[in-house]
Amino acid sequence: MMQTRSSVSLGSWLxxxxxxxxxxxxxxxxxxxxxxxxxxxxxxxxHRDMLRAVSVYGILACGMxxxxxxxGIDLSVGSVLALVAVLFAMMTIHxxxxxMSAVSLCLLAGIGCGVLSGWLIGPLxxxxxxxxxxxxxxxxxxxKWVSGxxxxxxxxxxxxxxYQYVPVPEIFxxxxxxxxxxxxxxxxxxxxxxxxxxWILLKKLRYGRYLYAVGGNEQAARLSGVPVNAVKxxxxxxxxxxxxxxxxxxxxxxxxxxxxxxxxxxxxxIAMVVIGGTTLQGGRGSIWLTxxxxxxxxxxxxxxxxxxxxxxxxxxxTGLIIVAAVLLQKSKRI
Amino acid sequence: xxxxxxxxxxSKSFGPVEVLKDVxxxxxxxxxxILAGENGAGKSTLMKIVGGVYPDYxxxxxxxxxxxxxxxxxxxxxxxxAVIHQELSLVGSMSVYENIFLGRxxxxxxxxxxxxxxxxxxxxxxxxxxxxxxxxxxxxxxIGQQQMVEIAKALSYNADIxxxxxxxxxxxxxxxxxxxxxxxxxxxxxxxxxxxxxKMEEIYQIADRITVLRDGRYIGTEEAAxxxxxxxxxxxxxxxxxxxxxxxxxQPGPVRLEVSDFTVPEPAGGPIPWVNRVSFTVHAGEIxxxxxxxxxxxxxxxxxxxxxxxxxxxxxxxxxxxxxxxxNPAQSIRSGLALLTNDRKTxxxxxxxxxxxxASLASLRRFSPGGWMRPRLETETVSRTLQRxxxxxxxxxxxxxxxxxxxxxxxxxxKWIQTDPKVLLLDEPTRGVDxxxxxxxxxxxxxxxxxxxxxxxxxxxxxxxxxxxDRILVMHRGCITAHLTRQQATxxxxxxxxxxxxxxxxxxx
Numbered sequence: 001m002m003q004t005r006s007s008v009s010l011g012s013w014l015x016x017x018x019x020x021x022x023x024x025x026x027x028x029x030x031x032x033x034x035x036x037x038x039x040x041x042x043x044x045x046x047h048r049d050m051l052r053a054v055s056v057y058g059i060l061a062c063g064m065x066x067x068x069x070x071x072g073i074d075l076s077v078g079s080v081l082a083l084v085a086v087l088f089a090m091m092t093i094h095x096x097x098x099x100m101s102a103v104s105l106c107l108l109a110g111i112g113c114g115v116l117s118g119w120l121i122g123p124l125x126x127x128x129x130x131x132x133x134x135x136x137x138x139x140x141x142x143x144k145w146v147s148g149x150x151x152x153x154x155x156x157x158x159x160x161x162x163y164q165y166v167p168v169p170e171i172f173x174x175x176x177x178x179x180x181x182x183x184x185x186x187x188x189x190x191x192x193x194x195x196x197x198x199w200i201l202l203k204k205l206r207y208g209r210y211l212y213a214v215g216g217n218e219q220a221a222r223l224s225g226v227p228v229n230a231v232k233x234x235x236x237x238x239x240x241x242x243x244x245x246x247x248x249x250x251x252x253x254x255x256x257x258x259x260x261x262x263x264x265x266x267x268x269x270i271a272m273v274v275i276g277g278t279t280l281q282g283g284r285g286s287i288w289l290t291x292x293x294x295x296x297x298x299x300x301x302x303x304x305x306x307x308x309x310x311x312x313x314x315x316x317x318t319g320l321i322i323v324a325a326v327l328l329q330k331s332k333r334i
Numbered sequence: 335x336x337x338x339x340x341x342x343x344x345s346k347s348f349g350p351v352e353v354l355k356d357v358x359x360x361x362x363x364x365x366x367x368i369l370a371g372e373n374g375a376g377k378s379t380l381m382k383i384v385g386g387v388y389p390d391y392x393x394x395x396x397x398x399x400x401x402x403x404x405x406x407x408x409x410x411x412x413x414x415x416a417v418i419h420q421e422l423s424l425v426g427s428m429s430v431y432e433n434i435f436l437g438r439x440x441x442x443x444x445x446x447x448x449x450x451x452x453x454x455x456x457x458x459x460x461x462x463x464x465x466x467x468x469x470x471x472x473x474x475x476x477i478g479q480q481q482m483v484e485i486a487k488a489l490s491y492n493a494d495i496x497x498x499x500x501x502x503x504x505x506x507x508x509x510x511x512x513x514x515x516x517x518x519x520x521x522x523x524x525x526x527x528x529x530x531x532x533k534m535e536e537i538y539q540i541a542d543r544i545t546v547l548r549d550g551r552y553i554g555t556e557e558a559a560x561x562x563x564x565x566x567x568x569x570x571x572x573x574x575x576x577x578x579x580x581x582x583x584x585q586p587g588p589v590r591l592e593v594s595d596f597t598v599p600e601p602a603g604g605p606i607p608w609v610n611r612v613s614f615t616v617h618a619g620e621i622x623x624x625x626x627x628x629x630x631x632x633x634x635x636x637x638x639x640x641x642x643x644x645x646x647x648x649x650x651x652x653x654x655x656x657x658x659x660x661x662n663p664a665q666s667i668r669s670g671l672a673l674l675t676n677d678r679k680t681x682x683x684x685x686x687x688x689x690x691x692x693a694s695l696a697s698l699r700r701f702s703p704g705g706w707m708r709p710r711l712e713t714e715t716v717s718r719t720l721q722r723x724x725x726x727x728x729x730x731x732x733x734x735x736x737x738x739x740x741x742x743x744x745x746x747x748x749k750w751i752q753t754d755p756k757v758l759l760l761d762e763p764t765r766g767v768d769x770x771x772x773x774x775x776x777x778x779x780x781x782x783x784x785x786x787x788x789x790x791x792x793x794x795x796x797x798x799x800x801x802x803x804d805r806i807l808v809m810h811r812g813c814i815t816a817h818l819t820r821q822q823a824t825x826x827x828x829x830x831x832x833x834x835x836x837x838x839x840x841x842x843x
Contacts, residue, residue: 017814070460075752116797169540200596203707204705204707205705205706205707206698206699206702206705207703207705207708208707209691209694209695209698209702209707210698211689212684212687212691213684213695216684216685216686216687217680217681217683217684217685219680220680220681220684221695222642222662223640223642223663223673223675223681224661224663224666224667224693224695224696224749225664225668225695225696228663262700281688283684284686299673304521323643
């Protein structure tokens, strides 16, 4: 009776969220096999490019997963990304700081934004939607203020008003490089690193349990001695950290810090989490589900783009896929 | 005699699990028919079939001799069946009359006619002998009155078959009496009432007939007058339980919990504090009952001690002579307090998470040295505790929402006992728990006190309170109004004190 046997019937296996999420991914993948655009889908570099294109979103989705598990939401990730991208570009291009200090200061800035949101949500009890909406607007404004509304690129304005190109900082090339014989990009590796970090937090650390407990039933968690406010600050702090990582990657890929970058990224990240099957009610979900969601959206976009489907139809189809995937997750039986 | 509702050979399965098999049940007009059985016996499932929640069952249902097959809750309501669930289905922010007419507002030319709804709601409540203001938002009413509103709502559908699923579990004595008055009126009107309860004395107070289910099977139906309580219990559990309340002789040790001048202010800053300068002690190995009607503040007292209200409280709390800072639940747990709340679904369990995670939540530090979880240590410890509590579950990785009430309560108890508490605060530990599990809980309380734990017990079941407590404190409006030893305590004295008559006749032993 008391063993943790895993004699699970086929029915409940089919009903498990992982299998359902995988089903959605397989459908999209199968679509790629059919609409392969003269064999383009069968080439590895297509998949590599898909992974590269999806990496920045994927990094944001890691933080979003953690926040959504606590029954929260973080709308500020795209703006924090932009703020960090601008800061990073200024530090490395304009001020020519060493990449180490630039990276660590940028990560701290991201964590700071997240912790501030978490403080508003935890101790000050502002609803996550409102608090991070405020942070979203604030960080966007700060990105524009810091950059003076200009893209921070290697074309640096001189005191006499002329523009002069400075060399691209080494760190930019390092981050956007391809490795393993050109088969993988560094940003993809960074995304995988973030996923593993999130997995360790959720499954291996005590705080992971706390995150699920707070999302599942905040009151019961508090009455069981869970430090609810600290858990929330941690969750949003982590989302801020990942936003900063994404911001650095974004700057490196674009070779500039754009204060307008990351607009709407928060919604893509939420979509990835939700397509994976992590519900917005909180208390449930996992980073592997989010990975499946990342790949589902990534492949969908890639398949549509290699088949030269315009952005208009691409967006419409993505909307439909989100609904389909969530409906699939919702139905009690398959 | 005419049959209001007849059910024959009802069976129902969830996948491979058969939860009801060949169950028969009939209801006559003007009777209260108790549906009894342990948790998980299938009572709620049967009532969900009656209410149209589960359309896929086998067997036949007849309403007033007409065969019916409900495909939805609306079908059942149209046939005159109203189910009043344990969890009330009222919209808290809306007024009483709006709730009564929710979903079928009275219209006149497309405009909602508030005047007419108000007046018909008023006459409906008067018919039930209730004086509730129809404009009051429902969430401002005490829970007992909310229940009455729910009944009024059911009657407004012209229902003549009423299902009440543990309607008194959140009610105070006077409220229960009021409810029984209303039930008597309904009987006179010719309504049939199916009544589910776990409280023995209630069964014999109102039952005309009793039907017992056990493990999804029909055990029998009998006139209440002809079914002795011993035989009823035997029907329910399938075994004899000799003693209902096996409290052992207590051997109080030194003082474990000492509370002095403890006050919990009303959060809105109202004039009457929830708990008003309360002082008492509990010795090691002792069970102190904390009696009081709804609103007496006894639950608030436990929550206040446990740190649920943070630092807003005042007074001193000592555990084993050491002053315990009341800061938050985490701090109180570290000091050796544990609080089993009176509502496991909203404040006790994380329903969607599994048994292990729930049972280890309050003692997670033990299983995660340095912050890293040690899953094997956790599983071993938790399953050992749960085995001792005789939890019935296929797997420990099941979400707790899949367990029956009694087993859920065992998970909560396991959570707290694993924190190695010095003082155990139990608020309604047997609420919504079947007879067998209740008995087990009493025995553990004996065991724990023998191990030196001090227990403070709140229970709304008087026999349980009288039998399990070594001493009884009675609270009324935030103050302690009586301090009774086990020998002095009687139901009458407790009720008197709970109604506000001070009688501090504690003898110093």
